[in-house]
Structure formats: structure tokens, C-alpha cells
Amino acid sequence: MVGYQENDTLTSNQKLISGCVSGFMTRFITQPLDVVKLREQLKSPAVRAADQKEWFKATRKIFKNEGITAFWQGHNVGQIHSMISLTCQFFVYEVSTKAVAVSNVHNRYKPFLVFMCGVLAGGSTALLVSPLEVIRVRQMLNKSQYKGIINGAREVYKTRGILSFYEGVNASLLQMGPSVGIGFAVFNFVQPLVLARMHNCDRGHCKSGRHHYNPEHVLLASTIAGSASGFVSKSVTYPFDLAKRRMQISSYRSVNQPVSKELMKCTSLSDCLVNMYREDGIRGMFRGWKITIYKAQITSIVSFTSYELMCYSLRQI
Structure with a gap:
């Protein structure tokens, strides 16, 4: 499982490296889906009504009008964002779960505290990467206006x-605190079950001896657990x-006024939630859910499996 293990031989620096590698792999693979997802989420109701396009048709439209490179708009910032984000998530979770494990807290409270470790990891990450995320989102909408990290930061600051x-x-x-907390909880629940099923052993033994499994077993178990983790965590927190x-x-102001008018904007959380509900009821609060879930599952699978396999490789050195 991800999180503190009493007999684990990895150092904090090795886990930082594993998180960094996981972030790099995850962003490179999921960037195209992120671009399509973002544009679908931010379309105004009038544009959606006129287009009547599903997300796969929107993908074709982006490719036809802007070319293949459009799917990697904002990738440099996104890559830095992803590496920092996942490194922070895994590291904070590992450190905080260790603190819970060695504490004198009664065992009945530890599962809840471990869940809160995930929430802490998500919240810490949200605060850390928020500036990069704002720049990345705007680069996906208008690459020329927000070209480059420095210029993008300057343009954001002007507003x-x-x-x-x-x-x-x-x-x-x-969104991110509960999402990461739920994600870690689901992953750590499902992965040992899959390993136990494959090895026909009791769950407690699988927990303590996970690093003795073959990499193929870790890969399969992490893929299944990661998929479940991404689906559940993103679905629960999607409106946020x-x-x-x-x-x-x-505060986004595009030099391309028609593009700017097509976007849905709001200035407060309550304003956003109310407008989403007015827009199309409960469905309005889950606009773009389908492609987001696909992306969340792929992201979760790649991030967890690459992290686990990187940790596995480092243990063999």
C-alpha cells in the first residue's frame, strides 16, 4: 500500500524521487484529455446548445482546427504542476501516516486519522500548486496570450x-482535500484485496509483505485499485x-473576445454552485463528468502504478 509501512526500507529522498517520476509520467500521458476536459467544462450553455457536441466530437474539432499540438497547450507548466503536485501528495501522505502509526492514539481512531492524512496531503498540494494551475488553465484557453511560464505569470498578475x-x-x-483523502483510502482498501486474491493469502499478510510481490502483481493490483480510486474520488467531489x-x-480577459464570451465564469464558490444548478439542475453540476472520470481513472492508474513500481525498483537496488 501507499503510506507508511513499518518494515519499509525506502528513505524519504527515495520516496520523493518516486513521486517526481510519477508526476512526470502522469502529466505526459493525460495532458490531451485535460485540454478537452477543460474546454468542455468552461463552455457557456449557449455554445453547448449550438454545438450539441459530445467530448469525443470536441476532440476531433480541436484536432481539425488547431492541430495535434493543441492537445499539449500549457504542457510545460502542466508538467511542473504535476511533478510538484504528486510529489507533495505522496510525500505528505507518507510522512503524516508515519506520524499517526508511531503515535499513542487508540487504534480505533487511526483509520480516520489516516484518512485525514490524505485530506492534509490534498489540501497542502492545492495551496502549493494553485498559482501554476491558474497559469496552466489560461494557457490551455489561449496559448499565445499566456505563452511561457514567465509571460503567463505576468499576464495573470496584470488582472x-x-x-x-x-x-x-x-x-x-x-475539492482536492477530500478527493485525495478518498483516493488514498480507496486505493489502500482495494489493492490488498486484489493482492490477497492473486496470492490466496489473508489480507494482513499481503499488507506486511507487499514489497515481496512480483512487479507484475503490483502492477495489476495497482491498476485495478487506481481505477477504482480515481472513479470514486472524482465522482464524489466533482461539483467542486x-x-x-x-x-x-x-478575471480572465482574452484578446480574442469571441472566445472570452464563450466561457462560463464565476467569482465565488456559492455563485458557481447556484449557477451550475440553475443551468441544468443536478446535471449542470456534473457538466463534463464523463471525460473527467476517464481522465481521473487514467491519472490515478498511472500515478499509483508508476509510484509503486518506482518504489519497488528502488527497493531492489
Whole structure:
């Protein structure tokens, strides 16, 4: 499992390396889905009504009008964002679960505290990467206006100063904290079950001896657990994710006015949630859910499996 293990031989630096590698792999693979997902989430109701396009048709439209490179708009910032984000998530979770494991807290409270370790990891990450996330989102919408990290940061700063970099941070905290907490909890519940099934052993033995399994077993178990983790965590917190995206472009002013008018924006979390409900009821709060779930599952699978396999490789050195 991910998290503190009493007999684990890895050092903190090795786990940092594993998290960094996981972040790099995850972003490179999921970037195209992120671009399509973002554009679908931010379309105004009028544009969606006119287009009547599903996300796979939107993908074809992006490719036809902008070329293959459009799917990697904002990739440099996204890559830095992903590496910092996953490194922070895994590291904070490993350190905090260790603190819980060695504490004198009664065992009945430890499962809840371990879940809160995941929430802490998600919240810490949200605060850390918020400026990069705002720049990345705007680069996906207008590459030329926000070209490069430095120029992108300068353009964001022009709108509302330093506060521009933290637009949507309250929604980000409400979404990312619980999402990461649920994600780790689901992964750590499902993975040992899959390993136990494959090895016909009791669950407790699988927990303590996970690093003795073949990499193929770790890969399969992590893939299944990662898929379940991504589906559950993103589904539960999705309305906050949608609100976060729309708040992150609240001060966005595109040089291309038609593009700017097509976007859904809001300035507060309550405003976002109310408008999403008015837009199309409960369905409005889950706009773009389908492609987001696909992306969340792939992200979770790649991040967990690459992290686990990297840890496995380092243990063999």
C-alpha cells in the first residue's frame, strides 16, 4: 500500500524521487484529455446548445482546427504542476501516516486519522500548486496570450495582482482535500484485496509483505485499485472541481473576445454552485463528468502504478 509501512526500507529522498517520476509520467500521458476536459467544462450553455457536441466530437474539432499540438497547450507548466503536485501528495501522505502509526492514539481512531492524512496531503498540494494551475488553465484557453511560464505569470498578475494566482483556491481546497483523502483510502482498501486474491493469502499478510510481490502483481493490483480510486474520488467531489475551474478564469480577459464570451465564469464558490444548478439542475453540476472520470481513472492508474513500481525498483537496488 501507499503510506507508511513499518518494515519499509525506502528513505524519504527515495520516496520523493518516486513521486517526481510519477508526476512526470502522469502529466505526459493525460495532458490531451485535460485540454478537452477543460474546454468542455468552461463552455457557456449557449455554445453547448449550438454545438450539441459530445467530448469525443470536441476532440476531433480541436484536432481539425488547431492541430495535434493543441492537445499539449500549457504542457510545460502542466508538467511542473504535476511533478510538484504528486510529489507533495505522496510525500505528505507518507510522512503524516508515519506520524499517526508511531503515535499513542487508540487504534480505533487511526483509520480516520489516516484518512485525514490524505485530506492534509490534498489540501497542502492545492495551496502549493494553485498559482501554476491558474497559469496552466489560461494557457490551455489561449496559448499565445499566456505563452511561457514567465509571460503567463505576468499576464495573470496584470488582472488582479497576486490574488489572481489564487482564484478558486477555496473550491480547490474543498475539492482536492477530500478527493485525495478518498483516493488514498480507496486505493489502500482495494489493492490488498486484489493482492490477497492473486496470492490466496489473508489480507494482513499481503499488507506486511507487499514489497515481496512480483512487479507484475503490483502492477495489476495497482491498476485495478487506481481505477477504482480515481472513479470514486472524482465522482464524489466533482461539483467542486467544476466550480474551481470556472473561478480560476474569473478575471480572465482574452484578446480574442469571441472566445472570452464563450466561457462560463464565476467569482465565488456559492455563485458557481447556484449557477451550475440553475443551468441544468443536478446535471449542470456534473457538466463534463464523463471525460473527467476517464481522465481521473487514467491519472490515478498511472500515478499509483508508476509510484509503486518506482518504489519497488528502488527497493531492489
